[in-house]
Amino acid sequence: MSTIAELVEKATRDTGEPKLNLAEVTVLVDALSPEAVGDQRSQGYVVLSTICTKVRTKYGPEDGTARLTRLFRPFVQGSLLPNELALKRVLILLTALFQVDSQTAISILTSSNAVVTLKQELILKNVPIQLKKALASLLGHAAGHALCRSLIASECTPWLEKQCNQGDDLALRATxxxxxxKLSQQEDKAVSVSSIPGFELAALMQSLVSGTADIYAKAEAIEGLAYASVEPRIRALLSEDPKFLSSLFNFVPRRLSPTVPNAIDGLSSLLYGIAVVTSNLVLSRPQRSQEEIQLEKLRNLANSAQKPKPGAEGEDLEDEKHVRTRVGKVVDAGALVALTNIVKLSDSSATKLVVARSLLSIAESKVHRGEILKAGGAKALMTIIRSSSSNPPPNAGPEILLPIQALAKLAITASPLQVFGAGSDASLDAIAPLCRLLLHESSSSLQQFEAMMALTNIASIGPVTSTHIARFPGLVEKVEILLLDDNVLIRRASCELLCNLISADEQIFRRFGGGDDETFTAAAKSKLQILLALSDVDDTPTRLAASGSLAVVSSTQSASLALISLQEEKGNLVPILLGLLVVDHGEINSTSESEQLAKGLFLRSITCISNLFSLSNEVSRDKILAAFIAGGIHQTLATAVEQYGTSDSTLINPIVQILKSLEMYQKR
Known part of the structure; x- marks a missing residue:
């Protein structure tokens, strides 16, 4: 008879469709047994995975399932005899198939009389505890698939309830x-569900996680809670139990060691389960549109005379106050260290994306962002981003943006040096994913806003980071489009990012009219017109950024000439710049910041005016001087002096220089 090592060689060597006889399948199944010694079990999974992959690659989904079913079904049917060892092998094989190739397992379980036979031989007879645990494990895997639920529920639910309530073996109870x-989570109302309420099952799982040393029982309980914790009431139950939360997070190993993979059967699945439970616990209710809110009100009105649906009371548990409290308790219990350790330990892209979703939910509150950084959250997110970029999960959608969005939130409220480490080089790796977040076709307005805010902070480090951002393909074009977005926050963020890039990158500086006369284009003039318009909007931060950009580019002759041309065509340059010199404090919301913001607008405007008055082209210079005199610049400057006083030289000196230029013009 072949050995498992020989099967590994055969499976990897064969270029055609792998073929196994019944004796070889028996060797494979024995290697898949939890009692297998050494590395036989891992070798068994290598063989099974290799066979399934080769068949599916060669024949496709449907034909592949049919061929794999024909390969393994004879072993299942031939072993469904009143023989404990044979029955145990059937359970082991089907359980392994559900983990490696669920479609084949479903096909075998639903197309044969397997469930009925298992019921007759295992459920209706008093069999050893190991067989019961193996059967419960198989039913648990099968219950995760809609095609199996009806069959399992009708044949096996009473038996599962009995095993759940007996106390002889905690692992059996948990499984x-x-x-x-899993059966209770299904949506098919035709399928009967357990008589044990889901809340009671979750409470049992909760007690097993926090109250038993049986790691197999804990692992099963955590998997069950990954399903159960989608319910608001159960999320509230779990978050109110510090002992449970501590046990859950302490179950994550600090580091890989030779004993860790063997200590827990299926470390990868365990880490995924802990990540999912954590993600559910910190989840907040998605923001709803006004239309969705109105529809909800209409539904509530229509159902007001009806009996409330089960779990409807959970809606109150999802408001902002409850979510904030729940997240705080999860963080206090050690979730952040556990999540970052999961990233270090897991090779699964799916698990890492669940961790990213958790970190994003926690980062929604600024209070926890510093704690995320202390726990190594930024490094963990960068690891997830690199992993999802190089090896994206199958059918990856907008969720691939979640780790980047979480990173953006951290980079908005903290210094880039705190987030990424000392030196500009440490921030360069984050630029590409943040740019992708901004440019991705699935990116929401919030994600675009947060990406630009984070990039603005990184650009502030210096010319090196600014250049990397500016040269990212399509980035500047996208930012220019967003300057005209209807959303005021999007306009503000795009304008602030552009202001930083214009100040630090020569190419962007020239793109907006900087440089020699020969490089100036009609497109650049159009861009200046947009910046001028944004310098006159109601949103003060946007005005600061737009007028700051104008102050930078107007230092060149070409941009100043273009601005004078806009004054001649539109007549709005002079009133806009004069309007920035003296700002009504009522326009600015925060009185504590109003004077500083007003001074910022003044300095940007006075710099731009000074640049215009310094033109070497005498004809154009005289035109703009006359326009400002006609616009009332003397009165405006007098008001500015009255408002700001004469003690601040940074304000008074530019005013004196402007007045000298005006006086020289008027004397000629």
């Missing part, structure tokens, strides 16, 4: 409860 929870 049975896990299967029942």
């Amino acid at each position: 049975s409860a896990n299967a029942l929870i």
Whole structure:
């Protein structure tokens, strides 16, 4: 008879469709047994995975399933005899197939009389505890698939309930409860569900996680809670139990060691389960549109005379106050260290994306962002981003943006040096993903806003980072489009990012009219017109950024000439710049910041005016001087002096220079 090592060689060597006889399948199944010694179990999974992959690659989804079913079904049917060893092998094989190739497992389980036979031989007879645990494990895996639920519920639910309530073996109780929870999550109302309420099953799982040393029972309980914790009431139950939360997060190993993979059967699945439970616990209700809110009100009105639906009371548990409290308790219990350790330990892209979703939810509150950084959250997110970029999960959608959005939130409220480490080089790796977040076709307005805010902070480090941002393909073009967005926050963020880039990058500086006369284009003049218009909007931060950009580019002759041309064509340059010199404090919301913001607008405007008055082209210079005199610049400057006083030289000196230029013009 072949050995498992020989099967590994055969499976990897064969270029055609792998073929196994019944004896070889028996060797494979024995290697897949939890009692297998050494590395036989891992070798068994290598063989099974290799066979399934080769068949599906060669024949496609449907034909591949049919061929794999024909390969393994004879072993299942031939072993469904009143023989404990044979029955155990069937359970082991089907359980392994559900983990490696679920479509084949479903096909075998639903197309044969397997469930009925298993019921007759295992459920209706008093069999050893190991067989019961193996059966419960198989039913738990099968219950995760809609095609199997009806069959399992009708044949096995009473047995699962019995095993769940008996106390002889905690792992069996947990595995049975896990299967029942999965059955209770299904949406097919024709399928009967357990008589044990889901809340009670979750409470049992909760007690097993926090109160038993049986790691297999804990692992099963965590998997069950990954399903159960989608319910608001159960999220509230779990978050109110510090002992449970501590046990859950302490179950994550600090580091990989030779004993860790063997200590827990299926470390990868365990880490995924902990990540999902955590993600559910910190989840907040998605923001709803006004239309969705109105529809909800209409539904509530229509159902007001009806009996409330089960779990409807959970809606109150999802408001901002409850979510904030729940997240705080999860963080206090050690979730952040556990999540960052999961990233270090797991090779699964799916698990890492769940961690990213958790970190994003926690980062929604600025209070926790510093704690995320202390726990190594930024490094963990960068690891997730690199992993999802190089090896994206199948059918990856907008969720691939979640780790980048979480990173953006951290980079908005903290110094880039705190987030990424000392030196500009440490921030360069974050630029590309943040640019992708801004440019991605699935990116929401919030994600675009946060990406630009984070990039603005990184650009502030210096010319090196600014140049990297400015030269990212399509980035500047996208930012220019967003300057005209209807959303005021999007306009503000795009304008602030552009202001930083214009100040630091020569190419962007020239793109907006900087440089020699020969490089000036009609497109650049159009861009200046947009900046001028944004310098006159109601939003003060946007005005600061737009007028700051004008102050930078107007230092060149070409841009100043273009601005004078806009004054001649539109007549709005002079009133806009004069309007920035003296700002009504009522326009600015925060009185504590109003004077500083007003001074910022003044300095930007006075710099731009000074640049215009310094033109070497005498004809154009005289035109703009006359326009400002006609616009009332003397009165405006007098008001500015009255408002700001004469003690601040940074304000008074530019005013004196402007007045000298005006006086020289008027004397000629």
